[in-house]
Amino acid sequence: MKKPEFVFATCRAGSEPSLKREVAARHGGWLTPAFMRPQLITFKAKTEMRPDFELDAAFSSVSGFSAGMAKTPEEVAAKVQEQGLEVSQVHVYPRVIGEDGVADEVWQRVDAIHGQITPLVSLTKTSQLILDVIIGEEGEPWFLGIHRRTPAAHPSPGALPRVQLPPEAPSRAWLKMEQALSWLGLDAPDALKGKTALELGSAPGGASWALLQRGMRVIGLDTGSMDERVLRHPNYHHLSIPAGDVSLRELPREVDLLASDMNLHPGLVVKYMERFTRELNPRWLALTLKMNDGQVESQIPSLLQQLRRFTPGEVYARQLPANRREITVISH
Ligand SMILES: C[S@@+](CC[C@H](N)C(=O)[O-])C[C@H]1O[C@@H](n2cnc3c(N)ncnc32)[C@H](O)[C@@H]1O
Structure with a gap:
């Protein structure tokens, strides 16, 4: 893996200010916000980051190193190869995730992209690294990230298991x-x-x-x-x-x-x-x-x-x- 310069973090809608405050308090000026979209922020590191650095922010849903942008499955595969990334899984998920989850048609679009990417990226079963492909609005380049599989990380893509709140549930x-x-x-x-x-x-x-x-x-x-x-x-x-x-x-x-x-x-x-x-x-x-x-x-x-x-x-x-x-x- 090439030396990372940026970290990324996804978060709940509206929690971006809390996430930025948390990172500022923990990393005192070393990490500064760079790129911002709703529910996705990247931070630039002032000095070299250790490859095992973990952002570990409570207000992030998924966090890791940024790995660039891509517009097509082929570009995703090229970025993975260029950066010498060995990943065991590819997590593809929407950038915008509501508190009740994601509509079926959004998952269909995301799953179709996942289906196009997986045959192009060779997986290394023993690797701890997971490739994140975060899908924004139609026409927006996909954001690529890398995170480590640890107990601190949620195992589901986007930290969102595919369960829906049943209408008969007594509460959210x-x-x-x-x-x-x-x-x-x-x-x-x-x-x-x-x-x-x-x-x-x-x-x-x-x-x-x-x-x-x-x-x-x-x-x-x-x-x-x-x-x-x-x-x-x-x-x-x-x-x-x-x-x-x-x-x-x-x-x-x-x-x-x-x-x-x-x-x-x-x-x-x-x-x-x-x-x-x-x-x-x-x-x-x-x-x-x-x-x-x-x-x-x-x-x-x-x-x-x-x-x-x-x-x-x-x-x-x-x-x-x-x-x-x-x-x-x-x-x-
Ligand atoms: C967010 S609600 C809990 C929702 C619940 N977990 C569910 O599954 O529907 C918060 C609850 O905490 C309860 N609570 C507040 N203080 C408490 C206390 N000292 N002991 C027990 N329950 C308390 C309130 O009565 C309220 O029902």
Whole structure:
């Protein structure tokens, strides 16, 4: 791979200013914004970048090194060859991704382009690198990027698993949970069957519904009203108690997944997560941290540091496509 000069990051619509602030705060003038389109920003590095540099910004959906632009599948293949890139996968996805996903006709266009590119790019199965081909409006050159396959990166192209919010889901949190499970690598049909989850802030019940559909036993905790279908589900147990008041006697001795979607200050959410993680020993964590102002955004690094003191594994934070004014944090 040639020496990279630019990094790219995709983000949720409207999160571009937050992403720029986060990069400015973390990389203090070393990375400066260069090219900007809705939901896509590149940053130029002032000095040489190490090939293993990771932007790792919570407000980015996908980030990596820029690899130029192309207008045709042949140009994509030529750029890959010119730059000596050895990639194991090609991710083709739209630049503009809505909070509820992408329309079928957009995927059809994107998939057709993917179908034309794949025969021209030879794949190296052992490589950790993934080629991103980001498709903008009709006639706009495609943006090329390279990112590394790591647990911090979402495995789906554009960080967008192809699941649609079912109209009968009790809330949009169904989609947030599905995107988080896919990031945790738990989206295989039987991955969670028979396992136990505790969700703090479960009402009205979209996320719990997703977990129940995957065969989990779920304990939901919220003083708000739950959807009747969730409440009546034989594998669901509800505790109408605030997280700070629940006694451990009311909970199982251990849970596999600890989730939180409480609309509380993130500092308080972390405090509750610490208590429940230490007591219930979960293997996986999936939580949202509400980003209601710029001050909370600037606290993300310290919130993640606090979480790392007690989580079951490394901590990763991203704003997933279905997140609104919040980021998702996972640990495994
Ligand atoms: C975004 S909603 C949760 C959506 C839910 N996860 C779903 O799947 O539909 C936030 C919830 O956090 C709950 N909440 C706020 N503070 C809480 C606390 N101290 N303990 C438990 N739940 C709390 C609110 O009652 C509210 O229902």
